[in-house]
Amino acid sequence: MHASAVPHGAGEFGPxxxxxxxxAGLTLTRLAELLxxxxxxxxxxxxxxxxxxxxxxxxxxVRLGAGGELARLAPFEAPERGAGVDGASVDETAWLxxxxxxxxxxxxxxxxxxxxxxGATTLLGxxxxxxxxxxxxxxxxxxxxxxxxxxxxxxDQMRALGQTTDPGVLLPLLTVQxxxxxxxxxxxxxxxxxxxxxxxxxxxEYAGWMAQEDGDNPAALWWTARAVELAEAGxxxxxxxxxxxxxxxxxxxxxxxxQTVELVAQAQEGSLPPRIRGLxxxxxxxxxxxxxDHAASLRSLERAGDLLARAVAQDGxxxxxxxxxxxxxPAAMVTGxxxxxxxxxxxxxxxxxxxxxxxxxRATRSRARYGLRRALAHAAAGEIEYACVLAAELLPLxxxxxxxxxxxxxxxxxxxxxxxxxxxxxxxLQPALAAALHP
Numbered sequence: 325m326h327a328s329a330v331p332h333g334a335g336e337f338g339p340x341x342x343x344x345x346x347x348a349g350l351t352l353t354r355l356a357e358l359l360x361x362x363x364x365x366x367x368x369x370x371x372x373x374x375x376x377x378x379x380x381x382x383x384x385x386v387r388l389g390a391g392g393e394l395a396r397l398a399p400f401e402a403p404e405r406g407a408g409v410d411g412a413s414v415d416e417t418a419w420l421x422x423x424x425x426x427x428x429x430x431x432x433x434x435x436x437x438x439x440x441x442x443g444a445t446t447l448l449g450x451x452x453x454x455x456x457x458x459x460x461x462x463x464x465x466x467x468x469x470x471x472x473x474x475x476x477x478x479x480d481q482m483r484a485l486g487q488t489t490d491p492g493v494l495l496p497l498l499t500v501q502x503x504x505x506x507x508x509x510x511x512x513x514x515x516x517x518x519x520x521x522x523x524x525x526x527x528x529e530y531a532g533w534m535a536q537e538d539g540d541n542p543a544a545l546w547w548t549a550r551a552v553e554l555a556e557a558g559x560x561x562x563x564x565x566x567x568x569x570x571x572x573x574x575x576x577x578x579x580x581x582x583q584t585v586e587l588v589a590q591a592q593e594g595s596l597p598p599r600i601r602g603l604x605x606x607x608x609x610x611x612x613x614x615x616x617d618h619a620a621s622l623r624s625l626e627r628a629g630d631l632l633a634r635a636v637a638q639d640g641x642x643x644x645x646x647x648x649x650x651x652x653x654p655a656a657m658v659t660g661x662x663x664x665x666x667x668x669x670x671x672x673x674x675x676x677x678x679x680x681x682x683x684x685x686r687a688t689r690s691r692a693r694y695g696l697r698r699a700l701a702h703a704a705a706g707e708i709e710y711a712c713v714l715a716a717e718l719l720p721l722x723x724x725x726x727x728x729x730x731x732x733x734x735x736x737x738x739x740x741x742x743x744x745x746x747x748x749x750x751x752x753l754q755p756a757l758a759a760a761l762h763p
Contacts, residue, residue: 336397337369337375337376337381337394337397337398338369338370338371338372339370339372340393340394340397341366341369341370341376341384341388341394342370344388344390344394345370345388348388348389350388352366352367352370355384355387358387359380359383359384359387360704360705360706360743361380361743362743375398376398378395378398378616379665379667379704379736381394381395381397381398381616382395382398382616382665382666382667383667383669383704384667385616385667386666386667386668387667392616392617392618395615395616395667396616471505471508471512471516471520472516472519472520472523475501475504475505475523475527476523476644478501479501479523479526479527479530479644480644482494482497482498482501482527482530483530483644483649484686486530486533486534486689487650487686487687487688487689487690488688488689488724488725490724490725490726491534491535491537491538491726491727492534492538492726494534495531495534495535495538498527498528498530498531498534499531501527502524502527502528502531502550502554505520505521505523505524505527506520506521506524506554508520509521509524509557509558517558518558518559518560519558520558521554521555521557521558521559522554522555522558522560522643524554524558525551525552525554525555525558525560525563526551526643526644528547528548528550528551528554529547529548529551529563529566529567529570531547532544532545532546532547532548532551532570533570535547536573536574536577536728536729537689537726537727537728537729538726538728539728541574541578544570544574545571545574548567548570548571549567551563551567552564552567562596562597562600565590565591565593565596565600565604566591566600566603566646568587568588568590568591568604569587569588569591569600569603569604569607569647571587572584572587572588572604572607572611573607575587576607576610576611576614577728577729577732579614581611581612581614581615582611582615584607584608584610584611584614585608585611585612585615587607588604588605588607588608588611589608591604592604592605592608597635598631598632598634598635598638599631599632599635599645599646599647600646601631602627602628602629602630602631602632602634602635602655603628603632603646603647603654605624605625605627605628605631606624606625606628606632606654606655606658608624608628609621609622609624609625609628609658609659609662610658610661610662610665612624612662613661613662613663613665613666614665616666616667618666618668621662621666622662625655625658625659625662628654628655628658629653629655629656632654632655648690650683650684650687650690651679651682651683651690651694652679652682653679653682656675656678656679657675657676657679657694659675660672660673660674660675660676660679660697660698660701661676661694661697663675663701664697664700664701664704669701669702669704669705670701670705672701672705673698673701673702673705673707676694676697676698676701677698679694680694680695680698688721688725689725689727689730691718691721692718692721692722692725692727692730693727693729693730693733695714695717695718696715696718696719696722696730696733696734696737697733698714699711699712699714699715699718699737700733700736700737700740702714703737703740703741704740708741708744708747708749708750709747709749711737711740711741712741712747712749712750712752712753713749715737715753715756715757716752716753716756719734719753719756719757719759719760720756720759720760722734722759722760722763723759723760723763726763731760731761734757734760734761735761737757738757738761741753741757
């Protein structure tokens, strides 16, 4: 957008904010206090001299009981979709190499032997190879032994490492494991092939998540597409629906609420497993919250809670759990997440305070993600000192995790606290905040 262009709604929000503020009997000073914003900043917004950030627009909407009308008037600039965000514009030829005789491509421009060496070397350098790299004799004997059990155990170890390790470190080995499982499936008896391909699909899906954490959305979407192909080759067509949930996470972090909701709408058919439908409803709730639609978000959350509870009751499989396995009540945690995006930060902080201690201590990535969202909610609710206390415990973890998604909440927290630069707690937090923002 040209610098001089005025986004749609920019000229309407300010006057409507002023009208509703006066109708509510609030002075500009009082509304600024309730929103934890400066009077001067709000004055400029009311006069149309500044565009309101989306978060501020949602908070104003909640405080003035506008029922979403104010939030809808806030100027919105659609995020530029990076290559591949819509799943159709990735130039694979620039960074993928055809490997093998069957036309499947693998990231990195390396052959299988080089990938094996690269994966092992990378992990050895990080001091974690011994935990996940199978000894050569185990790989050689895998066809005759129990490859599903061997690689299933390693998958759990990889997910555990993903909680504490730079995602870029794990990606080479995830590539190797996926390719190896696929080759084993080609040579396996027909009775063993579906399980091998299904497990390969789960490795590929997890590689997609690690790629997104590494900040590479095109690679994340490429891996997700490979996961669907592998799953379908093994007879599992449900993973294609879960892939929509994964794609919707990319659009959610890109700030595209409409596409997030649109993607997961296709993943809620009644014939799908309850867990996939529950995760889709949960993502839909996040999309509605991003759009400021409180009622729709809560409806989706209620549906997600019911479906995920049903999935737990019905689950008798030993297959890896789709989605997070570190939240005892994912729907409750995401409710807190959504309430913050809806401008109800005090309610969000209350829920996140209750749910956060239930995350296992070993789940460092999950604790950093939801812990920083918890700190953000407290900061937005005006509890600046407590928000800084919470953030101070977590920010030192961020550089080692190298998470692109967690980084977005660190940036949001920094913006929230920047309005309180003179606060002693904020000043004390600055070194840790700067190190997390620029690892």
